[in-house]
Amino acid sequence: MRARVLVVDDDPALAEMLGIVLRSEGFVPSFVADGERALAAFRDSRPDIVLLDLMLPGMSGIDVARAIRGESGVPIVMLTAKSDTVDVVLGLESGADDYVVKPFKPKELVARMRARLRRGEDVAPELLTIGPPGNQITIDVPAHTVSRDGEEVKLTPLEFDLLVALARKPRQVFTREVLLEQVWGYRHAADTRLVNVHVQRLRAKIEPDPERPEIILTVRGVGYKAGTG
Amino acid sequence: MRARVLVVDDDPALAEMLGIVLRSEGFVPSFVADGERALAAFRDSRPDIVLLDLMLPGMSGIDVARAIRGESGVPIVMLTAKSDTVDVVLGLESGADDYVVKPFKPKELVARMRARLRRGEDVAPELLTIGPPGNQITIDVPAHTVSRDGEEVKLTPLEFDLLVALARKPRQVFTREVLLEQVWGYRHAADTRLVNVHVQRLRAKIEPDPERPEIILTVRGVGYKAGTG
DNA sequence: CGGCGTCTTCACGGCACCGTAGCGCCGAGG
Protein backbone atom coordinates (compact mmCIF):
# COMPACT_ATOMS: atom_id res chain seq x y z
CA MET A 1 0.00 0.00 0.00
CA ARG A 2 2.99 2.29 -0.50
CA ALA A 3 2.10 5.39 -2.44
CA ARG A 4 3.73 5.88 -5.83
CA VAL A 5 5.09 9.38 -6.44
CA LEU A 6 5.94 10.91 -9.77
CA VAL A 7 8.64 13.54 -9.29
CA VAL A 8 9.02 16.04 -12.11
CA ASP A 9 12.15 18.12 -11.72
CA ASP A 10 15.15 18.97 -13.87
CA ASP A 11 17.56 19.47 -10.99
CA PRO A 12 19.40 16.18 -10.48
CA ALA A 13 20.66 17.12 -7.06
CA LEU A 14 17.18 17.91 -5.84
CA ALA A 15 15.86 14.72 -7.39
CA GLU A 16 18.49 12.68 -5.61
CA MET A 17 17.65 14.25 -2.29
CA LEU A 18 13.93 13.70 -2.83
CA GLY A 19 14.60 10.08 -3.70
CA ILE A 20 16.33 9.48 -0.40
CA VAL A 21 13.70 11.29 1.63
CA LEU A 22 10.71 9.75 -0.11
CA ARG A 23 11.99 6.21 0.00
CA SER A 24 12.82 6.51 3.70
CA GLU A 25 9.27 7.68 4.28
CA GLY A 26 7.73 4.72 2.54
CA PHE A 27 6.96 6.23 -0.84
CA VAL A 28 7.88 4.67 -4.17
CA PRO A 29 9.26 7.50 -6.29
CA SER A 30 9.91 7.68 -10.01
CA PHE A 31 11.60 10.57 -11.77
CA VAL A 32 11.41 12.55 -14.97
CA ALA A 33 13.15 15.78 -15.86
CA ASP A 34 10.85 17.51 -18.33
CA GLY A 35 7.23 18.10 -19.14
CA GLU A 36 6.78 15.80 -22.13
CA ARG A 37 8.22 12.84 -20.26
CA ALA A 38 6.13 13.77 -17.24
CA LEU A 39 2.90 13.40 -19.18
CA ALA A 40 3.98 10.14 -20.74
CA ALA A 41 5.10 8.75 -17.39
CA PHE A 42 1.88 9.87 -15.78
CA ARG A 43 -0.32 8.15 -18.36
CA ASP A 44 1.83 5.07 -18.14
CA SER A 45 2.17 4.59 -14.40
CA ARG A 46 -0.80 6.43 -12.93
CA PRO A 47 0.95 7.52 -9.72
CA ASP A 48 -0.91 8.30 -6.52
CA ILE A 49 0.53 11.79 -6.28
CA VAL A 50 2.64 14.15 -8.39
CA LEU A 51 5.47 16.41 -7.21
CA LEU A 52 6.02 19.09 -9.80
CA ASP A 53 8.66 21.78 -10.13
CA LEU A 54 7.25 25.07 -11.37
CA MET A 55 10.34 25.86 -13.44
CA LEU A 56 11.05 23.25 -16.09
CA PRO A 57 12.88 23.28 -19.39
CA GLY A 58 10.51 23.45 -22.34
CA MET A 59 6.94 22.81 -21.27
CA SER A 60 6.48 24.62 -17.96
CA GLY A 61 5.21 23.13 -14.75
CA ILE A 62 2.08 25.17 -15.25
CA ASP A 63 1.28 23.44 -18.53
CA VAL A 64 2.10 20.05 -17.09
CA ALA A 65 -0.23 20.59 -14.16
CA ARG A 66 -3.03 21.70 -16.45
CA ALA A 67 -2.56 18.72 -18.72
CA ILE A 68 -2.55 16.24 -15.88
CA ARG A 69 -5.49 17.93 -14.24
CA GLY A 70 -7.31 17.64 -17.52
CA GLU A 71 -7.30 13.90 -17.37
CA SER A 72 -7.08 13.05 -13.70
CA GLY A 73 -7.89 14.27 -10.23
CA VAL A 74 -4.57 13.07 -8.84
CA PRO A 75 -3.12 15.30 -6.09
CA ILE A 76 -0.46 17.70 -7.42
CA VAL A 77 2.00 19.43 -5.14
CA MET A 78 4.03 22.24 -6.69
CA LEU A 79 7.59 23.11 -5.80
CA THR A 80 8.29 26.81 -6.24
CA ALA A 81 11.41 28.90 -5.71
CA LYS A 82 10.67 32.18 -4.04
CA SER A 83 12.45 33.90 -6.88
CA ASP A 84 9.81 32.69 -9.31
CA THR A 85 7.61 35.52 -8.04
CA VAL A 86 5.92 36.57 -11.25
CA ASP A 87 4.95 33.10 -12.28
CA VAL A 88 3.65 32.05 -8.92
CA VAL A 89 0.17 33.45 -9.27
CA LEU A 90 -0.30 31.83 -12.63
CA GLY A 91 1.28 28.60 -11.49
CA LEU A 92 -1.05 28.24 -8.59
CA GLU A 93 -4.07 28.47 -10.82
CA SER A 94 -3.01 25.59 -12.97
CA GLY A 95 -4.75 23.02 -10.84
CA ALA A 96 -2.20 22.24 -8.17
CA ASP A 97 -3.61 21.29 -4.79
CA ASP A 98 -0.83 22.58 -2.63
CA TYR A 99 2.63 24.07 -2.87
CA VAL A 100 5.81 24.34 -0.90
CA VAL A 101 8.38 27.08 -1.32
CA LYS A 102 12.00 26.14 -1.82
CA PRO A 103 13.97 25.77 0.31
CA PHE A 104 11.61 23.51 2.21
CA LYS A 105 12.01 21.15 5.10
CA PRO A 106 11.71 17.52 3.92
CA LYS A 107 9.41 16.84 6.85
CA GLU A 108 7.04 19.55 5.79
CA LEU A 109 6.92 18.28 2.25
CA VAL A 110 6.14 14.76 3.41
CA ALA A 111 3.48 16.02 5.79
CA ARG A 112 1.80 17.91 2.99
CA MET A 113 1.97 14.95 0.67
CA ARG A 114 0.40 12.68 3.27
CA ALA A 115 -2.29 15.23 3.92
CA ARG A 116 -3.17 15.25 0.21
CA LEU A 117 -3.21 11.46 0.06
CA ARG A 118 -5.11 10.59 3.17
CA ARG A 119 -7.41 13.36 4.23
CA GLY A 120 -7.01 12.22 7.81
CA GLU A 121 -3.85 14.08 8.74
CA ASP A 122 -4.74 17.71 8.73
CA VAL A 123 -2.06 19.95 7.38
CA ALA A 124 -4.06 22.92 6.20
CA PRO A 125 -3.36 23.26 2.49
CA GLU A 126 -1.70 26.43 1.26
CA LEU A 127 -3.98 26.49 -1.76
CA LEU A 128 -7.71 26.26 -2.15
CA THR A 129 -9.34 26.10 -5.55
CA ILE A 130 -13.05 26.46 -6.14
CA GLY A 131 -15.40 27.09 -9.02
CA PRO A 132 -16.31 24.99 -12.04
CA PRO A 133 -13.67 24.13 -14.64
CA GLY A 134 -12.87 27.15 -16.76
CA ASN A 135 -14.06 29.49 -14.08
CA GLN A 136 -11.90 28.75 -11.11
CA ILE A 137 -10.35 30.95 -8.50
CA THR A 138 -7.40 30.07 -6.36
CA ILE A 139 -6.86 31.12 -2.77
CA ASP A 140 -3.38 31.38 -1.34
CA VAL A 141 -4.06 31.30 2.38
CA PRO A 142 -0.73 32.36 3.93
CA ALA A 143 -0.26 35.11 1.36
CA HIS A 144 -3.86 36.22 1.85
CA THR A 145 -4.37 36.58 -1.88
CA VAL A 146 -6.97 35.41 -4.35
CA SER A 147 -6.43 35.12 -8.06
CA ARG A 148 -8.40 34.35 -11.20
CA ASP A 149 -7.03 34.15 -14.73
CA GLY A 150 -3.64 35.04 -13.34
CA GLU A 151 -4.89 38.34 -11.97
CA GLU A 152 -4.95 39.05 -8.30
CA VAL A 153 -8.38 39.93 -6.96
CA LYS A 154 -8.38 42.45 -4.12
CA LEU A 155 -10.61 41.41 -1.23
CA THR A 156 -11.31 42.97 2.14
CA PRO A 157 -10.36 40.95 5.24
CA LEU A 158 -13.95 39.97 5.90
CA GLU A 159 -14.55 38.93 2.33
CA PHE A 160 -11.40 36.88 2.40
CA ASP A 161 -12.37 35.08 5.59
CA LEU A 162 -15.83 34.39 4.26
CA LEU A 163 -14.45 32.97 1.06
CA VAL A 164 -11.98 30.75 2.89
CA ALA A 165 -14.68 29.45 5.21
CA LEU A 166 -16.75 28.36 2.23
CA ALA A 167 -13.78 27.07 0.23
CA ARG A 168 -12.48 24.89 3.04
CA LYS A 169 -15.46 22.59 2.58
CA PRO A 170 -16.58 22.94 -1.02
CA ARG A 171 -20.01 21.63 -2.01
CA GLN A 172 -21.09 21.72 1.61
CA VAL A 173 -23.87 24.12 2.46
CA PHE A 174 -23.36 26.62 5.27
CA THR A 175 -26.32 28.27 6.96
CA ARG A 176 -26.06 31.97 7.63
CA GLU A 177 -25.95 31.28 11.34
CA VAL A 178 -22.94 29.02 10.97
CA LEU A 179 -21.16 31.56 8.81
CA LEU A 180 -21.87 34.31 11.31
CA GLU A 181 -20.27 32.16 13.97
CA GLN A 182 -17.25 31.06 11.96
CA VAL A 183 -16.47 34.31 10.19
CA TRP A 184 -17.81 36.99 12.50
CA GLY A 185 -17.47 35.10 15.77
CA TYR A 186 -21.05 35.91 16.80
CA ARG A 187 -21.98 33.16 19.24
CA HIS A 188 -25.74 33.37 18.90
CA ALA A 189 -27.50 34.74 15.92
CA ALA A 190 -27.49 38.34 14.84
CA ASP A 191 -29.07 39.76 11.72
CA THR A 192 -28.40 37.15 9.07
CA ARG A 193 -28.83 39.64 6.26
CA LEU A 194 -25.27 40.66 7.00
CA VAL A 195 -24.18 37.50 5.32
CA ASN A 196 -26.23 38.20 2.22
CA VAL A 197 -24.64 41.56 1.72
CA HIS A 198 -21.11 40.27 2.01
CA VAL A 199 -21.78 37.31 -0.22
CA GLN A 200 -23.00 39.78 -2.78
CA ARG A 201 -19.91 41.94 -2.44
CA LEU A 202 -17.75 38.88 -2.77
CA ARG A 203 -19.56 37.76 -5.89
CA ALA A 204 -19.20 41.18 -7.45
CA LYS A 205 -15.45 40.72 -7.19
CA ILE A 206 -14.89 37.08 -8.04
CA GLU A 207 -17.76 36.07 -10.32
CA PRO A 208 -17.37 36.86 -14.03
CA ASP A 209 -21.14 37.23 -14.24
CA PRO A 210 -22.44 38.08 -10.76
CA GLU A 211 -26.02 37.60 -11.92
CA ARG A 212 -25.32 33.93 -12.58
CA PRO A 213 -22.96 32.91 -9.82
CA GLU A 214 -20.96 29.76 -10.37
CA ILE A 215 -18.45 29.94 -7.55
CA ILE A 216 -20.56 30.84 -4.54
CA LEU A 217 -23.98 29.29 -4.93
CA THR A 218 -27.20 30.08 -3.15
CA VAL A 219 -29.17 27.22 -1.67
CA ARG A 220 -32.57 28.69 -1.23
CA GLY A 221 -34.00 28.44 2.25
CA VAL A 222 -30.73 27.09 3.62
CA GLY A 223 -27.63 29.13 2.95
CA TYR A 224 -24.58 29.23 0.69
CA LYS A 225 -21.96 26.86 -0.63
CA ALA A 226 -18.83 26.94 -2.75
CA GLY A 227 -19.04 25.14 -6.08
CA THR A 228 -16.40 22.84 -7.49
CA GLY A 229 -18.03 21.66 -10.66
CA MET B 1 22.71 12.56 -11.32
CA ARG B 2 25.84 14.40 -10.08
CA ALA B 3 25.63 18.16 -10.13
CA ARG B 4 27.90 20.00 -12.57
CA VAL B 5 29.69 23.02 -11.15
CA LEU B 6 31.26 25.84 -13.12
CA VAL B 7 34.10 27.33 -11.09
CA VAL B 8 35.21 30.81 -12.14
CA ASP B 9 38.46 31.79 -10.44
CA ASP B 10 41.85 33.05 -11.55
CA ASP B 11 43.80 31.56 -8.64
CA PRO B 12 45.16 28.15 -9.77
CA ALA B 13 45.92 27.03 -6.21
CA LEU B 14 42.38 27.70 -5.10
CA ALA B 15 41.02 26.03 -8.21
CA GLU B 16 43.04 22.92 -7.51
CA MET B 17 41.82 22.77 -3.94
CA LEU B 18 38.22 23.27 -5.05
CA GLY B 19 38.62 20.50 -7.60
CA ILE B 20 39.63 18.03 -4.94
CA VAL B 21 36.93 19.05 -2.52
CA LEU B 22 34.14 19.17 -5.06
CA ARG B 23 34.98 15.85 -6.68
CA SER B 24 35.17 14.15 -3.31
CA GLU B 25 31.71 15.49 -2.53
CA GLY B 26 30.22 14.12 -5.70
CA PHE B 27 30.21 17.22 -7.85
CA VAL B 28 31.51 17.39 -11.41
CA PRO B 29 33.54 20.61 -11.63
CA SER B 30 34.85 22.49 -14.63
CA PHE B 31 37.11 25.51 -14.46
CA VAL B 32 37.68 28.82 -16.17
CA ALA B 33 39.88 31.73 -15.10
CA ASP B 34 38.23 34.83 -16.48
CA GLY B 35 34.89 36.40 -17.21
CA GLU B 36 34.70 36.03 -20.99
CA ARG B 37 35.51 32.35 -20.83
CA ALA B 38 33.05 31.99 -17.94
CA LEU B 39 30.17 33.21 -20.08
CA ALA B 40 31.16 31.03 -22.99
CA ALA B 41 31.54 27.99 -20.77
CA PHE B 42 28.23 28.69 -19.12
CA ARG B 43 26.33 28.91 -22.41
CA ASP B 44 28.09 25.82 -23.60
CA SER B 45 27.74 23.47 -20.65
CA ARG B 46 24.74 24.83 -18.74
CA PRO B 47 26.02 23.84 -15.29
CA ASP B 48 23.71 23.22 -12.33
CA ILE B 49 25.45 25.83 -10.20
CA VAL B 50 28.13 28.50 -10.58
CA LEU B 51 30.94 29.32 -8.15
CA LEU B 52 32.16 32.79 -8.93
CA ASP B 53 35.10 34.76 -7.60
CA LEU B 54 34.31 38.41 -7.10
CA MET B 55 37.78 39.56 -8.13
CA LEU B 56 38.64 38.55 -11.66
CA PRO B 57 41.01 39.88 -14.30
CA GLY B 58 39.16 41.88 -16.94
CA MET B 59 35.41 41.49 -16.65
CA SER B 60 34.59 41.49 -12.96
CA GLY B 61 32.63 38.84 -11.09
CA ILE B 62 29.84 41.36 -10.74
CA ASP B 63 29.43 41.69 -14.49
CA VAL B 64 29.65 37.96 -14.98
CA ALA B 65 26.94 37.38 -12.40
CA ARG B 66 24.68 39.93 -14.03
CA ALA B 67 25.23 38.45 -17.46
CA ILE B 68 24.49 34.93 -16.32
CA ARG B 69 21.50 36.06 -14.33
CA GLY B 70 20.22 37.77 -17.42
CA GLU B 71 19.84 34.49 -19.24
CA SER B 72 19.35 31.91 -16.51
CA GLY B 73 18.09 31.38 -13.00
CA VAL B 74 20.98 29.08 -12.16
CA PRO B 75 22.19 29.34 -8.54
CA ILE B 76 25.26 31.57 -8.19
CA VAL B 77 27.50 31.45 -5.15
CA MET B 78 30.06 34.23 -4.86
CA LEU B 79 33.51 33.84 -3.39
CA THR B 80 34.72 37.06 -1.77
CA ALA B 81 37.86 38.01 0.09
CA LYS B 82 36.97 39.82 3.27
CA SER B 83 39.20 42.65 2.16
CA ASP B 84 36.89 43.29 -0.78
CA THR B 85 34.38 44.91 1.59
CA VAL B 86 33.81 47.97 -0.57
CA ASP B 87 32.87 46.00 -3.64
CA VAL B 88 30.80 43.54 -1.74
CA VAL B 89 27.72 45.72 -1.62
CA LEU B 90 27.71 46.11 -5.37
CA GLY B 91 28.52 42.47 -5.91
CA LEU B 92 25.64 41.28 -3.87
CA GLU B 93 23.09 43.08 -5.94
CA SER B 94 24.32 41.50 -9.11
CA GLY B 95 22.01 38.54 -8.71
CA ALA B 96 24.05 36.13 -6.62
CA ASP B 97 22.08 33.87 -4.32
CA ASP B 98 24.64 33.40 -1.62
CA TYR B 99 28.27 34.04 -0.85
CA VAL B 100 31.10 32.75 1.26
CA VAL B 101 34.05 34.74 2.49
CA LYS B 102 37.61 33.54 1.84
CA PRO B 103 39.18 31.81 3.59
CA PHE B 104 36.26 29.44 3.95
CA LYS B 105 35.78 25.96 5.32
CA PRO B 106 35.26 23.49 2.47
CA LYS B 107 32.42 21.96 4.44
CA GLU B 108 30.62 25.25 4.66
CA LEU B 109 30.99 25.91 0.98
CA VAL B 110 29.63 22.49 0.12
CA ALA B 111 26.76 22.90 2.57
CA ARG B 112 25.80 26.20 0.99
CA MET B 113 26.04 24.77 -2.49
CA ARG B 114 23.85 21.84 -1.53
CA ALA B 115 21.38 24.18 0.08
CA ARG B 116 21.11 26.11 -3.18
CA LEU B 117 20.79 22.93 -5.20
CA ARG B 118 18.62 20.69 -3.16
CA ARG B 119 16.43 23.09 -1.43
CA GLY B 120 15.66 20.64 1.34
CA GLU B 121 18.60 21.25 3.62
CA ASP B 122 18.10 24.65 5.04
CA VAL B 123 21.32 26.52 5.53
CA ALA B 124 19.99 30.01 6.03
CA PRO B 125 21.14 32.01 3.01
CA GLU B 126 23.49 34.91 3.57
CA LEU B 127 21.58 36.98 1.04
CA LEU B 128 17.92 37.84 0.84
CA THR B 129 16.40 39.79 -2.02
CA ILE B 130 12.92 41.28 -1.96
CA GLY B 131 10.92 43.82 -3.88
CA PRO B 132 9.54 43.80 -7.42
CA PRO B 133 11.92 43.63 -10.37
CA GLY B 134 13.58 46.97 -10.88
CA ASN B 135 13.01 47.95 -7.29
CA GLN B 136 14.79 45.33 -5.32
CA ILE B 137 16.79 45.54 -2.16
CA THR B 138 19.35 43.04 -1.02
CA ILE B 139 19.92 42.05 2.58
CA ASP B 140 23.24 40.69 3.73
CA VAL B 141 22.33 38.99 6.96
CA PRO B 142 25.72 38.29 8.58
CA ALA B 143 27.03 41.71 7.58
CA HIS B 144 23.87 43.38 8.86
CA THR B 145 23.68 45.57 5.80
CA VAL B 146 21.01 46.44 3.27
CA SER B 147 21.61 47.87 -0.15
CA ARG B 148 19.63 49.22 -3.05
CA ASP B 149 21.01 50.44 -6.40
CA GLY B 150 24.49 49.69 -5.10
CA GLU B 151 24.07 52.11 -2.22
CA GLU B 152 24.08 50.90 1.32
CA VAL B 153 20.99 51.85 3.28
CA LYS B 154 21.59 52.56 6.94
CA LEU B 155 19.13 50.82 9.22
CA THR B 156 18.85 50.64 12.97
CA PRO B 157 19.13 47.18 14.56
CA LEU B 158 15.41 46.99 15.14
CA GLU B 159 14.58 48.04 11.61
CA PHE B 160 16.99 45.47 10.30
CA ASP B 161 15.47 42.65 12.33
CA LEU B 162 12.00 43.65 11.25
CA LEU B 163 13.02 43.65 7.61
CA VAL B 164 14.71 40.26 7.87
CA ALA B 165 11.69 38.74 9.57
CA LEU B 166 9.50 39.80 6.68
CA ALA B 167 12.05 38.93 3.99
CA ARG B 168 12.58 35.38 5.23
CA LYS B 169 9.11 34.45 4.04
CA PRO B 170 8.22 36.76 1.19
CA ARG B 171 4.57 36.96 0.12
CA GLN B 172 3.48 35.56 3.44
CA VAL B 173 1.46 37.89 5.63
CA PHE B 174 2.58 38.50 9.20
CA THR B 175 0.19 39.83 11.81
CA ARG B 176 1.44 42.54 14.11
CA GLU B 177 1.27 40.12 17.02
CA VAL B 178 3.55 37.65 15.29
CA LEU B 179 6.01 40.39 14.42
CA LEU B 180 6.00 41.65 18.00
CA GLU B 181 6.87 38.17 19.13
CA GLN B 182 9.52 37.43 16.50
CA VAL B 183 11.21 40.82 16.43
CA TRP B 184 10.61 42.28 19.86
CA GLY B 185 10.29 39.03 21.79
CA TYR B 186 7.05 40.10 23.46
CA ARG B 187 5.40 36.86 24.44
CA HIS B 188 1.87 38.12 24.78
CA ALA B 189 0.59 41.12 22.94
CA ALA B 190 1.59 44.66 23.63
CA ASP B 191 0.44 47.73 21.75
CA THR B 192 0.55 46.67 18.13
CA ARG B 193 0.74 50.25 16.91
CA LEU B 194 4.40 50.02 17.71
CA VAL B 195 4.76 47.86 14.65
CA ASN B 196 3.09 50.44 12.43
CA VAL B 197 5.54 53.09 13.43
CA HIS B 198 8.59 51.02 12.71
CA VAL B 199 7.25 49.79 9.43
CA GLN B 200 6.77 53.39 8.49
CA ARG B 201 10.33 54.24 9.49
CA LEU B 202 11.60 51.31 7.51
CA ARG B 203 9.66 52.34 4.44
CA ALA B 204 10.98 55.86 4.67
CA LYS B 205 14.45 54.40 4.25
CA ILE B 206 14.02 51.62 1.73
CA GLU B 207 11.08 52.62 -0.44
CA PRO B 208 11.76 54.97 -3.36
CA ASP B 209 8.26 56.34 -2.93
CA PRO B 210 7.14 55.70 0.66
CA GLU B 211 3.62 56.77 -0.19
CA ARG B 212 3.32 53.86 -2.60
CA PRO B 213 5.21 51.05 -0.93
CA GLU B 214 6.27 48.18 -3.14
CA ILE B 215 8.62 46.30 -0.86
CA ILE B 216 6.76 46.16 2.42
CA LEU B 217 3.06 45.92 1.74
CA THR B 218 0.13 46.52 4.04
CA VAL B 219 -2.61 43.92 4.14
CA ARG B 220 -5.43 45.80 5.70
CA GLY B 221 -7.00 44.16 8.71
CA VAL B 222 -4.28 41.55 8.81
CA GLY B 223 -0.71 42.81 8.88
CA TYR B 224 2.32 43.26 6.63
CA LYS B 225 4.16 41.25 4.04
CA ALA B 226 7.25 41.56 1.88
CA GLY B 227 6.56 41.80 -1.84
CA THR B 228 8.44 39.96 -4.54
CA GLY B 229 6.65 40.94 -7.67
C1' DC C 1 -52.03 33.76 -12.08
C1' DG C 2 -51.37 36.18 -7.83
C1' DG C 3 -49.19 36.55 -3.33
C1' DC C 4 -45.63 35.89 -0.15
C1' DG C 5 -41.28 34.81 1.40
C1' DT C 6 -36.47 34.80 0.10
C1' DC C 7 -32.71 36.71 -1.96
C1' DT C 8 -30.43 40.60 -4.42
C1' DT C 9 -29.09 45.26 -5.04
C1' DC C 10 -28.20 49.94 -3.79
C1' DA C 11 -27.29 53.90 -0.78
C1' DC C 12 -25.46 55.94 3.31
C1' DG C 13 -23.37 56.94 7.88
C1' DG C 14 -20.27 55.48 11.65
C1' DC C 15 -16.01 53.88 12.79
C1' DA C 16 -12.03 50.94 12.92
C1' DC C 17 -7.73 50.82 10.85
C1' DC C 18 -3.72 52.76 9.07
C1' DG C 19 -0.27 56.45 8.00
C1' DT C 20 2.18 60.30 9.85
C1' DA C 21 4.25 63.66 12.87
C1' DG C 22 5.97 64.88 17.20
C1' DC C 23 7.53 64.38 21.94
C1' DG C 24 10.21 62.39 25.65
C1' DC C 25 13.06 58.78 27.76
C1' DC C 26 17.16 56.27 27.94
C1' DG C 27 21.65 54.72 27.11
C1' DA C 28 26.12 55.32 24.58
C1' DG C 29 29.87 58.03 23.50
C1' DG C 30 32.53 62.17 23.77
Add this chain to the structure above:
DNA sequence: CCTCGGCGCTACGGTGCCGTGAAGACGCCG
Protein backbone atom coordinates in the same frame (compact mmCIF):
# COMPACT_ATOMS: atom_id res chain seq x y z
C1' DC D 1 28.11 66.66 32.00
C1' DC D 2 26.19 67.21 27.56
C1' DT D 3 24.78 65.45 22.96
C1' DC D 4 22.64 62.50 19.96
C1' DG D 5 20.63 58.47 17.95
C1' DG D 6 17.33 54.80 18.77
C1' DC D 7 13.09 53.56 20.49
C1' DG D 8 8.41 53.71 22.77
C1' DC D 9 4.28 56.11 22.90
C1' DT D 10 0.39 59.29 21.81
C1' DA D 11 -2.51 62.15 18.97
C1' DC D 12 -4.82 63.24 14.81
C1' DG D 13 -6.69 62.99 10.16
C1' DG D 14 -8.03 60.31 6.10
C1' DT D 15 -9.66 56.29 3.86
C1' DG D 16 -12.15 52.47 3.05
C1' DC D 17 -14.68 48.84 5.41
C1' DC D 18 -18.69 47.30 7.55
C1' DG D 19 -23.47 47.25 9.22
C1' DT D 20 -28.27 48.76 8.54
C1' DG D 21 -32.31 50.10 6.12
C1' DA D 22 -35.24 49.88 2.21
C1' DA D 23 -36.67 48.85 -2.28
C1' DG D 24 -36.55 45.79 -6.34
C1' DA D 25 -36.26 40.92 -8.55
C1' DC D 26 -37.02 36.19 -8.35
C1' DG D 27 -38.88 31.68 -7.29
C1' DC D 28 -42.11 28.77 -4.91
C1' DC D 29 -46.51 28.04 -3.28
C1' DG D 30 -51.42 27.86 -3.41
